[in-house]
Amino acid sequence: xxxxxxxxxxxxxxxxxxxxxxxxxxxxxxxxxxxxxxxxxxxxxxxxxxxxxxxxxxxxxxxxxxxxxxxxxxxxxxxxxxxxxxxxxxxxxxxxxxxxxxxxxxxxxxxxxxxxxxxxxxxxxxxxxxxxxxxx
Numbered sequence: 147x148x149x150x151x152x153x154x155x156x157x158x159x160x161x162x163x164x165x166x167x168x169x170x171x172x173x174x175x176x177x178x179x180x181x182x183x184x185x186x187x188x189x190x191x192x193x194x195x196x197x198x199x200x201x202x203x204x205x206x207x208x209x210x211x212x213x214x215x216x217x218x219x220x221x222x223x224x225x226x227x228x229x230x231x232x233x234x235x236x237x238x239x240x241x242x243x244x245x246x247x248x249x250x251x252x253x254x255x256x257x258x259x260x261x262x263x264x265x266x267x268x269x270x271x272x273x274x275x276x277x278x279x280x281x282x
Contacts, residue, residue, distance in 0.1 A: 175210065
């Protein structure tokens with residue numbers, strides 16, 4: 147229990163300086179297309195891949211995606227818990243987590259040969275968020 151409280155306190159502290167940026171990004175993700183695929187918390191294999199590729203994944207994800215990846219993917223918090231803690235909508239959470247999960251898959255090479263992998267959608271989604279942020 148002490149470990150859980152310590153982890154929550156660490157996340158809460160990290161969030162303090164990022165609230166405005168998270169809100170700004172969440173607004174952009176809310177405008178995105180609905181996510182058609184449901185993404186589970188990270189399996190042990192995916193967690194290991196995240197650790198092995200952490201620098202590259204960090205470089206490809208914005209702060210909202212990173213927080214969602216930690217809270218939903220690693221800590222296995224429920225959607226309601228994550229939306230409450232981050233102060234974002236379910237649509238924003240889905241968009242950010244799908245981008246984070248797909249980035250993890252892409253960087254780790256899990257689905258590079260899979261024709262069904264939505265790499266173009268991921269790239270377009272990321273570009274749309276970046277363009278919207280630069281316009282504002």
